[in-house]
């Protein structure tokens with residue numbers, strides 16, 4: 001199985017025998033390597049080691065007890081799925097509550113929700129779904145119309161933290177668990193360090209106690225588990241995943257640092273644990289002595305506690321940007337496009353077919369140009385190709401809308417007026433295309 005991480009890299013893992021006997025139980029066939037100790041293990045022993053790591057983390061930091069109601073933030077990806085599976089297997093007596101935030105990201109959020117629903121059902125964990133579009137009237141995609149267009153991942157983070165914190169309180173949860181793992185923690189530490197953001201480093205710990213009455217405690221039970229092993233765990237246990245196919249999938253500085261960490265680990269197998277210890281045992285205690293906790297005030301707009309110097313929380317400031325945008329159209333329906341096609345507006349438009357070339361040759365929309373789907377992989381070439389059409393409206397289509405939507409978003413982020421066509425198969429009448437073209 002391949003698993004594309006957000007960004008360019010990917011993990012690969014195929015379940016096959018790695019030797020005769022598992023190094024621990026000495027009875028089963030080993031199928032997976034525990035990377036940090038280079039031990040070849042069977043599925044059972046590998047899963048048990050991860051359960052033990054999780055259980056140690058929970059006990060060491062007293063993350064929760066039998067009296068707690070623990071929410072698990074689920075995204076549809078491998079990290080949170082593994083977290084839920086490990087928690088449920090290790091602590092069957094605790095009452096867990098799954099939380100999913102549908103952010104209205106087209107061609108993604110609904111698929112991820114399905115994976116989360118399947119996961120919760122298989123683990124018998126109740127699930128609460130918060131629908132951003134239905135509750136607040138906007139979606140994450142709308143931010144491509146704001147100055148945050150190339151920082152969607154960061155906006156998404158702010159919005160998720162705000163809403164999860166609120167939802168947890170409304171549901172009476174005392175603890176919320178997130179799937180942040182060893183590589184997340186380390187790459188974020190280094191990114192923050194390079195930015196000189198020591199206050200944020202100080203807050204990035206396995207447990208954050210509530211800062212105000214009614215706030216849930218935040219825990220990261222996977223903080224000692226490397227990302228690669230989480231992926232192995234998810235595959236071995238056949239967890240339902242959506243993968244990391246978020247169309248925004250930006251390559252953030254912290255994702256680049258993950259690549260560097262992987263390289264350093266090749267030189268020294270315990271490097272990541274050394275670095276974790278430098279931060280948790282050395283640097284963060286020093287920061288605690290030197291930086292005081294910032295005071296919280298109620299946000300002037302929504303009333304939620306905020307440390308912002310403006311007195312308006314990050315959520316409200318970002319949402320306010322959206323209120324100034326009148327037209328947030330990113331997709332055209334078939335009917336809408338047909339109207340444009342028949343009108344004098346048509347000359348302001350260019351149409352691009354991003355399907356495979358052989359399908360384009362079999363039949364396409366009137367005057368559509370073919371664009372190689374691989375152009376998406378190179379931002380410079382993408383920009384150069386479309387630069388001559390700066391003044392035009394650009395309409396993209398593919399088979400399902402998913403790939404052409406990636407073009408639409410990428411070009412929007414480069415300030416082009418790009419649109420995606422919904423339900424393209426209806427226009428093409430694919431059924432009517434003769435087999436020999």
Ligand SMILES: [Zn+2]
Pocket residue numbers: 022023024025026027028041042043044045046
């Ligand atoms: Zn074994």
Ligand SMILES: [Zn+2]
Pocket residue numbers: 299300301302303304312313314315316317
């Ligand atoms: Zn606010």
